[in-house]
Amino acid sequence: xFTHIMVGTNDIARSKKFYDAVFAVLNIPPAEIDTRGxxxxxxxxxxxxxxxxxxxxxxTAANGGTIGLKADTPAMADAWHKAGVENGGQAIENPPGVxxxxxxxxxxxxxxxxxGNKLCIACKVxx
Numbered sequence: 001x002f003t004h005i006m007v008g009t010n011d012i013a014r015s016k017k018f019y020d021a022v023f024a025v026l027n028i029p030p031a032e033i034d035t036r037g038x039x040x041x042x043x044x045x046x047x048x049x050x051x052x053x054x055x056x057x058x059x060t061a062a063n064g065g066t067i068g069l070k071a072d073t074p075a076m077a078d079a080w081h082k083a084g085v086e087n088g089g090q091a092i093e094n095p096p097g098v099x100x101x102x103x104x105x106x107x108x109x110x111x112x113x114x115x116g117n118k119l120c121i122a123c124k125v126x127x
Contacts, residue, residue, distance in 0.1 A: 002046065003047070004046070004047035004048065004049055005047075005048050005049070005067055006048075006049040006050070006051060007048075007049075007050055007051075007059075007061075007067070007113070007115070007117045008050075008051060008052065008053045008059025008060070008115065009050050009051065009052060009059050009114075009115045010052070010058055010059050010115060011114065011115075012033060012037055012038075012039065012050065012051075012052060013033075014088055014114045015039065015050045015113065015114060015115065016030075016031060016033065016039050016050075017087050017088060018084065018087045018088045018089055018113055018114050019031065019039065019041060019048075019050060019113070020087075021083040021084065021086065021087040022080050022083050022084045022087070022089070022111075022119075023041050023048075024083065025076060025079045025080040025083050026043070026069065026070075026071065026076065026080065027043075028041050028042070028043050029041075031050075036051070037051065037052050038050065038051040038052075039051075048067075059115050060115075060116070061112070061115060061116030061117045061118065062117065062118075065117075065118060066110075066118045066119070066120050067117065067118065067119050067120070068119075068120045068121075068122055069119065069120065069121045069122070070121070070122060070123065071107075071121045071122065071123040072123060073123060073126070074096075074107040074123060074125070074126075076121075076123065077096055077107050077108070077109050077121045077122070077123055078096055078109065080109065080121045081096050081109040081111060081121065084111040084113075084119070085111070088113075088114040089111040089112060089113055089114065089119075090111060090112040091110070091111060092110045092111060092112055092118070093110040094110075095109075096108065096109035097109075098125055104124075104125075105124075105125040106122050106123065106124060106125060107122065107123050107124075107125055108120060108121070108122050109121050
């Protein structure tokens with residue numbers, strides 16, 4: 001359904017530190033800053049791009065928006081959350097753990113990246 005997800009940043013170096021750390025936990029290699037000042041992460045043809053806004057105005061987080069990522073295990077979700085907090089992210093909502101959802105129980109953790117974008121990591125609860 002998606003070709004890519006792109007979020008804005010006001011500090012590409014700060015964002016690179018954060019996203020390199022949280023994506024490393026998901027076995028996604030670090031990104032390089034390209035000639036347009038963007039960083040791009042990829043896995044299985046999916047792309048996540050962080051960029052300074054092209055219009056030159058400050059980047060702002062989407063109010064009400066959440067970017068959902070997939071973890072293989074609850075331990076991976078915990079490591080992702082820890083890496084994010086240790087690299088400039090902010091823990092938000094409840095601590096990582098199991099939540100009942102319309103699709104059944106999921107292990108979820110939430111962060112805001114250094115620019116305020118809301119991220120969620122999710123995995124199915126092992127039976």
